[in-house]
Amino acid sequence: MPENPQTGRRLRPVDLARAHGLSTQAVRNYEEAGILPPADRTAHGYRVYTPLHAQALRVFLALLPGHGHATATAIMRAVHAGDADGAYGLIDDSHVQLLDDRRTLRAVAGALRELAPEPGADAAASPGATFIGPLARRLGVRPATLRAWERAGLVRPRRDPATGYRVFDAADVRDARLARQLRRGGHPLERIAPLIEQVRTAGGVAPLEATLADWRARLTARGRAMLAGAAELSAYLDARG
Template sequence: MTPRSLRPVDLAREHGLSTQAVRNYEDEGILPPAGRSPSGYRRYTVAHAQALRAFLALRPGFGHRTAADILRAAHRGDTGTLFRLVDLAHADLLRERDTLDEVTAALGTLTAAPVPYDEGPGAQPTVGTLAHQLGLHPASLRKWEAAGILHPRRDPATGHRRYPPEAVREAYVARQLRRGGYPLARIKDFTDRLHDAGTTTALADVLAEWQSRLTRRSRAMLAAGRHLHGYLELVPLDPDQYQS
């Protein structure tokens, strides 16, 4: 075995993986095709080892699918697609940061005082009116109600939904959190906590959790760049060179 020839177990040990996981990554195209020994065993190179490092480093910040697509583009020398995928991921992260800023400002206002609405002081909007103000379809408000997030009252004369100030606030909160990617169950947990004495603490916890998640993703993306750059330095012009 030459110094540049590596076995699946050599790649696996570095990351605490099984050899089958390494073979699966090759089968999925995350690693480039390996050469074979005369007896049929897979032979990897330092380029395969670096490709695996790059993929595992990319995955926390970019997600499994995007990380895999980045490596596949690198294997075939498609730098246009590769850098587009990287740029799109960074743009998505920036959008989420902007949304967090908006949510932080909006929720700070919403939890401090009731939300004003167009029908005048003391009015309780209908589902259609509130949905229009939120830029949503009325079906979304009904879905949130079914999830236990909103608690409208029923007009005793018409049976129509009416939203008191607390329900209006919950609707605005839910919209902002949905824009931040939170699932309905998590939003329900938050709005439930808004009813408790610890409203300020609940808000701070949610925003801190969101900020922490973005920070972890940013740092993971930053760290992954070094490993991806290292792999691109090793990518051969001729893919058949992987198997030499």
């Protein structure tokens, strides 16, 4: 089979696989999924790859850390279908998600900073313990809002055995204050609930500093990975012409 002057020497599936620690079956699967462009076949039916296929594989693997498997696959499929605008749109969507995650992180960090003990709180007698009405007034929300937060799992007040009234202890007050701050930032209940659960699991706000630092580091790594993936994709698009 003559070599294509644009794509260069012929490569076997094992050549692509070894370069990236993959199996040859994984390389074939990537081709079938549209991650690699279609390969030519020899007279005996063996796949013949080129440096362009190797470059496509590098692009996909570079896109993975920033976009995830599903989106990286969709980007490569769009490129090989000649739909560059579709590929750009998928990349834009990932950047929007990253920006949203950064805003959530800032909101959580800001909300946690505001959870310092409230001035004038009497820590001597049952610190933070209160009923729904006084807590609602303290937070500037309606009692019905606190009941909605309870149904969503944001607060978990106990019931007074004699009266059946909700009793919010210090941890419940902390969770309610955190919920209020995040709701003010426009975050829906279903996104707030797991964050508050993290506070409960950590045993308070202070232990979450390491969690926030790790979260911030992962977002930074994702942003850097998106830049690296974009550079590889740009070079690949130029090579395809």
